[in-house]
Amino acid sequence: MPIHKPDRVLLHHIPLKFVRSKVAGGGRKAMDSAIPLVPFIDFLITLVVFLLSSFSASGELLSQRPNLVMPNASNAVDLELAPIIAIDARVVTLEGRRMADTQTLAATPGVERIEQLVQDLETLHRNWSILHAREPFPGTVIVQADREIDFRVVKKVMFSAAQAGYANVSFAVNRTGGS
Amino acid sequence: MGGISVGGGHGGKKNVDSDIPLVPFIDLLLCCVMFLLVTAVWNRLARLDANQQVPGQAAQQDQPPPEEQIRLYLQVTAAGYTIASTAGERIEIPKSGEDYDIDTLRTRLQERHVSEPNRRDLIVAPEDGVRYEEVVRAMDIAIGEHFVDVSLSDGAQL
Numbered sequence: 001m002p003i004h005k006p007d008r009v010l011l012h013h014i015p016l017k018f019v020r021s022k023v024a025g026g027g028r029k030a031m032d033s034a035i036p037l038v039p040f041i042d043f044l045i046t047l048v049v050f051l052l053s054s055f056s057a058s059g060e061l062l063s064q065r066p067n068l069v070m071p072n073a074s075n076a077v078d079l080e081l082a083p084i085i086a087i088d089a090r091v092v093t094l095e096g097r098r099m100a101d102t103q104t105l106a107a108t109p110g111v112e113r114i115e116q117l118v119q120d121l122e123t124l125h126r127n128w129s130i131l132h133a134r135e136p137f138p139g140t141v142i143v144q145a146d147r148e149i150d151f152r153v154v155k156k157v158m159f160s161a162a163q164a165g166y167a168n169v170s171f172a173v174n175r176t177g178g179s
Numbered sequence: 180m181g182g183i184s185v186g187g188g189h190g191g192k193k194n195v196d197s198d199i200p201l202v203p204f205i206d207l208l209l210c211c212v213m214f215l216l217v218t219a220v221w222n223r224l225a226r227l228d229a230n231q232q233v234p235g236q237a238a239q240q241d242q243p244p245p246e247e248q249i250r251l252y253l254q255v256t257a258a259g260y261t262i263a264s265t266a267g268e269r270i271e272i273p274k275s276g277e278d279y280d281i282d283t284l285r286t287r288l289q290e291r292h293v294s295e296p297n298r299r300d301l302i303v304a305p306e307d308g309v310r311y312e313e314v315v316r317a318m319d320i321a322i323g324e325h326f327v328d329v330s331l332s333d334g335a336q337l
Contacts, residue, residue, distance in 0.1 A: 040205065073225065073319040074323065
């Protein structure tokens with residue numbers, strides 16, 4: 001009877017597949033590693049919940065400008081669509097178009113019309129009435145002004161807006177705390 | 180990978196384990212995240228409403244003259260705040276140092292609201308030379324103290 005080199009016999013009587021694959025000598029250490037997907041899903045769900053909570057259906061009506069820092073307010077309400085008059089240290093613009101020079105407006109006392117602003121607002125007023133013939137004209141304009149601006153300039157802008165039929169003014173602010 | 184074991188599958192029977200497909204769910208979440216990131220509004224912008232008291236607006240002939248009612252004014256000047264009314268009362272709130280005394284203003288407006296709980300209107304009359312930020316702050320305080328119908332007027336006319 002030839003002599004054979006003994007094979008591995010320990011634990012072969014155990015009828016469990018994973019034990020046999022380990023002790024039979026043919027099993028190799030698994031090189032595959034499963035990517036843990038469940039924590040990644042937890043992260044994505046957290047991110048979606050955060051972004052949903054800050055979602056705004058009205059979108060971004062105003063863009064922040066580097067040279068225009070608006071004042072803060074806590075008792076403000078949401079912005080609505082309206083023509084935007086921006087006032088920074090150098091220039092007064094309506095929907096991005098230059099209307100007047102801020103320094104010139106601040107230097108002259110009294111209340112005066114800004115002719116270009118009045119004309120452009122009257123044009124917007126006519127256009128709005130044509131497009132929304134059956135709706136009452138809201139007459140609202142948004143003033144986005146830098147916090148350091150002399151109120152004299154804002155007063156002249158408001159006067160000009162009123163001359164064009166925009167009697168209601170909304171001052172754009174940064175919302176802080178409150179409601 | 181995730182899976183659910185619902186039992187069975189022993190003794191040569193058909194395996195009834197079913198894996199939950201996680202990769203399509205991750206794709207869905209990634210699409211949601213990308214959409215929300217693109218449409219996210221990071222600025223917390225809001226508005227304070229005011230209507231204008233336009234000087235020189237004449238009443239129409241066919242309308243009866245408005246009833247005389249007491250108007251409440253909040254003047255914002257370089258020296259501080261002044262709460263005044265057309266009935267003759269006047270409360271001066273000078274600056275505390277270089278800053279406006281907003282705490283005293285808030286207290287005075289609260290007292291006014293207690294004495295006239297039905298009054299919602301207030302006319303803010305800033306002087307020339309006052310910073311825009313101070314005017315907005317005064318309006319914000321007034322709205323916070325239940326004077327929600329804020330009008331702006333020329334402070335020089337008072």
